[in-house]
Amino acid sequence: MIVPYIIVALFGLVFGSFLNVCIARLPRHQSIVAPRSRCPRCGHPIRWYDNVPVLSFLILRGRCRDCGEKISLIYPLVEALNAVLLVTAFAEYGLSPEFARVALLEMLLVVLIFTDLVDRSIPHAVTFFGIGTGLVLSLIVPVDNRPLELVLNRLGFYPQDTINSLIGAVAGAVAGGGLFYVVGEAFYYMSGRTKEYLGFGDVMLMLMVGAFLGVPLTLMTILLGSVAGTLIAVPSVLVRPSFRRYEWPYGTFLGAAGIFTVLRGESLLEWYLRWTGLAY
Numbered sequence: 001m002i003v004p005y006i007i008v009a010l011f012g013l014v015f016g017s018f019l020n021v022c023i024a025r026l027p028r029h030q031s032i033v034a035p036r037s038r039c040p041r042c043g044h045p046i047r048w049y050d051n052v053p054v055l056s057f058l059i060l061r062g063r064c065r066d067c068g069e070k071i072s073l074i075y076p077l078v079e080a081l082n083a084v085l086l087v088t089a090f091a092e093y094g095l096s097p098e099f100a101r102v103a104l105l106e107m108l109l110v111v112l113i114f115t116d117l118v119d120r121s122i123p124h125a126v127t128f129f130g131i132g133t134g135l136v137l138s139l140i141v142p143v144d145n146r147p148l149e150l151v152l153n154r155l156g157f158y159p160q161d162t163i164n165s166l167i168g169a170v171a172g173a174v175a176g177g178g179l180f181y182v183v184g185e186a187f188y189y190m191s192g193r194t195k196e197y198l199g200f201g202d203v204m205l206m207l208m209v210g211a212f213l214g215v216p217l218t219l220m221t222i223l224l225g226s227v228a229g230t231l232i233a234v235p236s237v238l239v240r241p242s243f244r245r246y247e248w249p250y251g252t253f254l255g256a257a258g259i260f261t262v263l264r265g266e267s268l269l270e271w272y273l274r275w276t277g278l279a280y
Helices: 003-028 055-059 074-093 097-119 124-137 148-154 161-191 200-239 241-245 250-276
Strands: none
Touching: 003 074, 003 097, 003 124, 055 074, 074 097, 074 250, 097 124, 097 200, 097 250, 124 161, 124 200, 148 161, 161 200, 200 241, 200 250
């Protein structure tokens, strides 16, 4: 039936509108609860009928009703993207705890993708909430604990499913955030730069992803994010050398990779394991 998908899409649009508030306010340390939404140019409160996701943007032709200033395309893009992502997750998992976990991680990553893209900011309010929630949800929805589970079994430890899942979440967070921290610090000291190569926000982002996904999919997220960033940054620098001084939003690439991984990473991982002969 198509009705459940329509309902999920509508919820995705509504939640997408809230994500826009988070994207606009969190990097500036503003409340996401009050005051009500206003035009950033004229400060006039946005009427309820001008705040309907996507539709109001189209009716107003992308401009504020009061001052005529252009409305950023990011607003309808985030709303539509969130609707698509939630529908995709619902098609994969149905109405289940796994769907709730995937949907939450997707929405957190959408916020971080755009805060880093627009403001070069990865708010701790998002990552701390995500890390805590990911660890709690691991007690309900299993988190992949490979290969640590194999090591524990070899040592004679066979933790029960719930504890094994929690261990997987903790290990994923440590692997994701720890790897980024070590690499960033190593580059910082070896290069002699006066500015850190990787921001601590990237470390927190990967701590959050790891808490949701476990070690294998977290490492896949790092790999895909690095490849995507390289494929975009290197040609850009070759075509336009001024991009050498451009501050690339690495968190945006990692966030996009995280969304792909949470939706299709397991299939890609299983294919790789079969292709390499590590699984049958």
